[in-house]
Amino acid sequence: MNKNRRSGQFKNLLGHAWMALKGWDFEGKFPPQGKFVLICAPHTSNWDFMYLLAIMFMERVKVAWFGKHTLFKKPFGGLMRWLGGIPVDRSSAHGVVDQIVEHFSKQENLIIAIAPEGTRKKTDYWKSGFYHIAHKAQIPILLGYVDYANKKAGTGPAFIPTGNIKQDMDQIRDFYKDIRGDHPEMESVIVLREELAES
Numbered sequence: 234m235n236k237n238r239r240s241g242q243f244k245n246l247l248g249h250a251w252m253a254l255k256g257w258d259f260e261g262k263f264p265p266q267g268k269f270v271l272i273c274a275p276h277t278s279n280w281d282f283m284y285l286l287a288i289m290f291m292e293r294v295k296v297a298w299f300g301k302h303t304l305f306k307k308p309f310g311g312l313m314r315w316l317g318g319i320p321v322d323r324s325s326a327h328g329v330v331d332q333i334v335e336h337f338s339k340q341e342n343l344i345i346a347i348a349p350e351g352t353r354k355k356t357d358y359w360k361s362g363f364y365h366i367a368h369k370a371q372i373p374i375l376l377g378y379v380d381y382a383n384k385k386a387g388t389g390p391a392f393i394p395t396g397n398i399k400q401d402m403d404q405i406r407d408f409y410k411d412i413r414g415d416h417p418e419m420e421s422v423i424v425l426r427e428e429l430a431e432s
Contacts, residue, residue, distance in 0.1 A: 241293055248290030251283065260387035263294045266342045268372040269391060270363050271296060275379070275414035275421070276348040284379050284386045285346065296344045299333060330365050337370040346377070356421040358429060364401070368394040376405065382413040398427055
């Protein structure tokens with residue numbers, strides 16, 4: 234048995250053990266391959282990452298995330314990349330969205346996890362980067378969730394955004410309406426700033 238296979242089996246067991254220890258269930262499934270923007274919501278606790286990690290191990294999928302390029306300097310740069318981190322330069326003239334779209338264009342298989350709330354604190358709207366990345370790259374948005382009320386985590390439907398923001402966000406709002414985070418009072422309003430500007 235090669236080293237990678239042993240590592241994969243260990244992670245799989247670790248993921249199942251974590252979910253069993255917490256009494257949680259996993260629902261849905263990850264696509265076997267392809268390009269996706271994975272929404273992680275609601276995001277109200279540091280524990281959310283642990284459930285995402287457990288699901289990654291259970292499903293044996295590699296999920297990446299983008300972080301400020303300064304996080305990838307020594308001595309922790311190697312660890313950040315091992316955890317799936319990809320650096321982006323927020324000061325770049327191309328902008329973060331365009332950098333990520335370009336990254337998608339160079340990959341055959343890539344899942345990027347994004348927490349649209351951007352923080353564990355309650356906000357008046359979601360950050361719209363996830364939507365514009367998926368729309369520009371013409372790749373699906375995969376709805377991922379952690380539901381503390383029912384001790385379930387997993388994935389829901391996936392769809393390619395149409396450019397009709399309200400219509401697409403209505404679909405997202407409908408999916409998350411009954412899903413509760415660890416701290417429900419800290420859940421952000423599921424609306425994009427662009428929608429507020431039009432109202």
